[in-house]
Amino acid sequence: MKKNTIIGFCLALVLAIISVFFEKIIPVEFIGASVIALILGILLNSKLDLASNYQSGFKFTSKYILRAAIILLGGTMNIGLIMSIGKMSLSIIIFTLGAAFLFANVTRKYFGVNWRLANMVAAGNGICGGSAIAAMSPVIDAKDSEVAFAMSSTFLFDVAMILLFPLMGHLLGMSDVAFGLWTGTAVNDTSSVVAAGYAFSEAAGDFATTVKLTRTLSIIPTVLIFTYLSAKKQVSDTSNKVSVIKLFPWFILGFIALAIFNSVGIIPVKWVSPIKNLSKFLMVVSLASIGLNTHFEDMKEIGLKPMIFGILTAIVVIIVALIVIYAMGLMA
Secondary structure, eight states, rough: OHHHHHHHHHHHHHHHHHHHHHHHHSSSSTTTTHHHHHHHHHHHHHHOOOOOHHHHHHHHHHHHHHHHHHHHHTTTTHHHHHHHHHHHHHHHHHHHHHHHHHHHHHHHTTTTTOHHHHHHHIIIIIIIIHHHHHHHHHHOOOHHHHHHHHHHHHHHHHHHHHHHHHHHHHHTOOOHHHHHHHHHHHHHHHHHHHHHHHEEEHHHHHHHHHHHHHHHHTTTHHHHHHHHHHHHHHHHHSSSSOEEEEEEEHHHHHHHHHHHHTTTTSSOHHHHHHHHHHHHHHHHHHHHHHHOOOHHHHHHHHHHHHHHHHHHHHHHHHHHHHHHHHHHHOOO
């Protein structure tokens, strides 16, 4: 491994440690270390232009360390438990996920959004924010500036929803179960789901968190589908054949394997929490590297319209989730 690659990785690692420290002292629960690392990375690179010297290290980290984080995330999933509790939410998840991708791909040209960014925004809003965007990015060959932009749009929306969701839930007279379903299927990041859910009630918070975990599992089919679509797109864009084996997201097999191991008890219960913490930290390191490889100018070039596009995609998910919950007779 080259010297600059090692230095780039170490810079991302140090920035991640600093971000974790800031997360603990900032008195706002929904601003996680991942977002802090992304923002600090962009600020540092825009000021010091670190990417010009250490881009190889940042790219290595955003690719391989990110995949390791996704694999470890599988070790925190208990598929049987989530499926048994999440049967009620499955139809809502299918409808909201379908609505997010449909809206994103039908309207993306109007908002001047390319195929990669549109589908990362849809995945972020339809699945689970940063984790889904991170899992999608390598299989569709997304640019770091696009990943950063997609992350920013979902984060800004989550901040607003933490404040507005409990208020709207009470105004609509929703039960704990209805609000838990709505929050778990319409709010993106796990920390935001927890914050909004427990702001409504403890029962709603518990239910919302479980629904959110069920929703996270949709990363698997989504990434596999977009691996296939990306391969088809590359074939149509070039005259050369594209190797499906090379494009296949092997890290998803690692995610599935660890999820199965945890579900059948191969992974000891006492290991689950450390695995979750390690996965979360590696995600922070990866997002620090994405920030360190992104300039403000790169994000400015994407423009304001795509940000509006991201907000509208999120609103579509909220409305569709609410309609399905109402149709299921679960509002009260």
